[in-house]
Amino acid sequence: MISKQAKEHIDIWVAKYPAGCQSSAVMEALKIVQAENENRLSADVIQAVADYLEMPGIAAQEVATFYENYNHKPVGKHTIRFCHNISCMLNGADDLIAYLEEKLGVKTGQVTENGLVNVKKVECLGACVGAPMFQIGDQYYENLTQQKIDEIVDNLK
Ligand code: FES
Secondary structure (H helix, E strand, O other): OOOOHHHHHHHHHOOOOOOOHHHHHHHHHHHHHHHHHHHHOOHHHHHHHHHHHHOOOHHHHHHHHHOOOOOOOOOOOEEEEOOHHHHHHHHHHHHHHHHHHHHOOOOOOOOOOOEEEEEEEEEOOHHHHHOOEEEEEEEEEEOHHHHHHHHHOOOOO
């Protein structure tokens, strides 16, 4: 259920913590495994992560369902996590989110017909100085404009 490559990647994170504290890597482990499971986590996958990290399944489940980073239903290949918190809102995030929804033909929370993209509104991602901004995968895109959004989104494959 967890690939050899994913385990090797998880092991890098486990090694950052003291011996016996491997469960501290659960957030990264869930992220890694989610990436190789069509960008979502099933209950079985969460349990597999818990087993690999030798922690109770319920503890991994609590993490997986508390944070917005994890998906539990099909969400498409790319999730655009658009910040709509105060700095981004004051710098036009709401208008840009509406523009993006119009461009993609979906509302926030929906997946495009081709299964490529979904848009999520999220709270502050800690990049207020670059507001308005969104995140795709590990990459932050800041000081967004309609033109920048076109360039970024049109290059998603
Ligand atoms: S308010 Fe958008 S990154 Fe902080």
